[in-house]
Amino acid sequence: MPKKKKSKSKKLNTELEKLRHAVDLLQDREAIRELQYAYGYFLDKCLYNEVVELFCEDCEVRFGGGRFIGRPGVMRLYLDRFRQRFTAGYNGPIDGFLLDHLQLQGIVHVADDRRSAHGRFRCFMQAGTHLSQGVVPEGRLQQWWEGGVYENEYVREDGIWKIRLLDYNVTYWGEYDKGWAGWDKHEIGRITTTWPEDPAGADELISPAPGRWPMTPVIPFHYRHPVTGKKWKAAKRKKAK
């Protein structure tokens, strides 16, 4: 066989492999968006078992200043904490309790070996208890707005994408009748206790505690600037006037 021929078919094969890889990465992005969106739709309806099953074994959730580590930690957060408090242990929605978690604006980057990925997403929430339900449980609000940013990690195991790290950072809260300008319930949703002392506590508290609205920390970007390729660095603060 002439040598030239061989290299031509080899070139075709190489090009085909490169294309296959590019298509795989596009499919991975779609799968990760779908995973994150499914998380939102399940959470809306207090389907906490379904939420927990979106995570890999070696997972973590950062929420409210606490770290919930591994599947036991993540189950503690969603099943022992949220499910007990929001739906009295029922795996599903309660009439009169709204908990919409809109998921949007995902910037997803998949590692070239297709084993891991990072995703920045945004959450926008409408939540609260309808007046017909009577008294609002202590420590909860009648109705509120909430906005936040995730900087998550995902892993691919046996061809299936799962959440490895869910790192949720609230940007602002606002009670419905006062808005974000009037927010004054500064301790709501803050995790201050650890397991096992608190059976629904975190594995660790994040230290120092992340700044909360009306503080406005920048959640670092997993990605470089899309045009310059520079990593983001905070500018130096000027002295206060």
Add this chain to the structure above:
Amino acid sequence: MPKKKKSKSKKLNTELEKLRHAVDLLQDREAIRELQYAYGYFLDKCLYNEVVELFCEDCEVRFGGGRFIGRPGVMRLYLDRFRQRFTAGYNGPIDGFLLDHLQLQGIVHVADDRRSAHGRFRCFMQAGTHLSQGVVPEGRLQQWWEGGVYENEYVREDGIWKIRLLDYNVTYWGEYDKGWAGWDKHEIGRITTTWPEDPAGADELISPAPGRWPMTPVIPFHYRHPVTGKKWKAAKRKKAK
């Protein structure tokens, strides 16, 4: 020609076809998102002719507890009902009337034969009439928030994706000054009459009528759990306290 060669080129062809199919499916997803987003942008501006043209002939809309069937039914809903009531028959926006339909969080699955698809999307609305317009028409609200979930079907005809079923399920309503906790206009937007008795009525009423906020039904997911592959099933309700 040697046998080996033949099979090599055949293998290349097969791989190429598989790749072509994967790319086609990715393009289909993009086309369906675009279709659904275009629906939202048209509806914002009361461009009802343009909305109706997004549907195939054998289409259906489920809205407010009514089923509007086939193109005549869908035209009845958008042209005879919405357009008459919202813009007095004009195909376009009216000053002072806001009707923003944000479309987001789409989970789209295309059938392997590329002839049909399912999509779950979310709608988030801001709507109402500016005070400068004077009186608000009877049966409408001054200004309101609305959130909902679509579980839609799409078909591909002559290479073009169209909406086959638009199934819109409101999660909550809230008048601007009271929010979702204070929602008490329980009959707003409910379809209770059928055609031809009502010239703008539904072809059929959905029975039993879907639960409305403050009820919180789960809209079944067209997709399986992204990690476990299980179909969702409602948990049994515990007895009420």
Add this chain to the structure above:
Amino acid sequence: MPKKKKSKSKKLNTELEKLRHAVDLLQDREAIRELQYAYGYFLDKCLYNEVVELFCEDCEVRFGGGRFIGRPGVMRLYLDRFRQRFTAGYNGPIDGFLLDHLQLQGIVHVADDRRSAHGRFRCFMQAGTHLSQGVVPEGRLQQWWEGGVYENEYVREDGIWKIRLLDYNVTYWGEYDKGWAGWDKHEIGRITTTWPEDPAGADELISPAPGRWPMTPVIPFHYRHPVTGKKWKAAKRKKAK
């Protein structure tokens, strides 16, 4: 070499090239969405240097009725106008000042030569100053909602997508306590001065000035109707009742 063989390999190559092009276009869409989303995340945090670096040299921003042309114009808007007024010149967020710019519902079309693209996106904003910050600067609002539509252009230079035209069209504003129905601050955010008389002015004022809420102009679509392929044309207004 037999002729047939040659044409077979040529056919394979042609098919491969077509596929490569389709994959390139899918990647371009992802890159443009990422660019627009990154814009939103940077703007949230008053990272104005990072915002400006998303634009190409020959760029333009249309905002508030003004055109800011070329990199000098765009720097004037983000650095001399927004940064001076919102963060007193600091390139980053100020505690107590919320400026969330949710980016969603992108319809992106890439030119076949992959050198330019159009994108329609939506912005949904929550903004304002927390009460703890004391007095709100003159000409600003305590807290407000805002919705808008972009019809943007992008260019690809040296393989990198950049913003060429950012054309932002506000659909509605609403102060938090009054909503969009009660909007009465009709001069807020309107650009009425030009450079160099105003060092933070526009290069040109758009004439006639675009209609503002409660006016409801249709922002023309860069795309044709996804099903009929027709270009959108406004219907004739009927005489006022």
